[in-house]
Amino acid sequence: MRTMNRWEQPFRGAATLQEQINRVFGDGVGRTGEESNLTPWAPAVDIYETENELVVKADLPDVNPQDLDIRVENNILTIRGERKFENKVNEENYLRVERAYGSFSRSFSLANSVKSEAIKADYHNGVLTLSLPKREEAKPKQIKVNVETHAMAAVAGAR
Numbered sequence: 001m002r003t004m005n006r007w008e009q010p011f012r013g014a015a016t017l018q019e020q021i022n023r024v025f026g027d028g029v030g031r032t033g034e035e036s037n038l039t040p041w042a043p044a045v046d047i048y049e050t051e052n053e054l055v056v057k058a059d060l061p062d063v064n065p066q067d068l069d070i071r072v073e074n075n076i077l078t079i080r081g082e083r084k085f086e087n088k089v090n091e092e093n094y095l096r097v098e099r100a101y102g103s104f105s106r107s108f109s110l111a112n113s114v115k116s117e118a119i120k121a122d123y124h125n126g127v128l129t130l131s132l133p134k135r136e137e138a139k140p141k142q143i144k145v146n147v148e149t150h151a152m153a154a155v156a157g158a159r
Contacts, residue, residue, distance in 0.1 A: 041083075041100030047108070054114060054132040058106070061126035062099075068123070070130065072116040078107045079128070113137075 046057045060068070062083050069080040085101040110116070113134050120131045 040102060042104050042106055045106060053134055056130040058128040059126065060128050065123045070121055075110045075112065076107050077110050078105065080105045
């Protein structure tokens with residue numbers, strides 16, 4: 001029968017290169033023990049446009065929708081939130097922690113064509129979808145071109 005051995009990092013307890021750089025540049029100043037172990041992160045986002053709206057999709061697995069703050073100010077869309085590290089498992093029992101935890105903030109400039117008062121937000125299967133409808137004047141309009149040929153004009157004039 002195989003047994004699973006816990007892999008020990010060779011430099012466990014030594015500061016990582018990122019922690020050393022943060023210390024040199026003062027990025028970790030004022031943080032407490034638990035917070036300094038959390039990696040800053042930003043959710044991946046896709047943005048696409050349809051004829052009637054802009055759509056923003058953000059990957060936010062394990063983020064409680066109550067921890068999201070979505071707002072538009074001065075044509076800037078900002079998505080803020082937090083993915084909390086749950087201590088349901090003793091820290092000593094973790095073999096690997098790769099997912100980032102903590103607060104995040106993403107901001108995007110919006111064109112004046114967005115109707116910010118009508119933005120809708122849905123959260124499903126860990127994906128936040130924002131639908132930003134376009135103002136009527138910003139929607140594409142097809143203009144019909146009247147084409148008159150000389151032959152048609154002569155026939156019309158003969159009547």
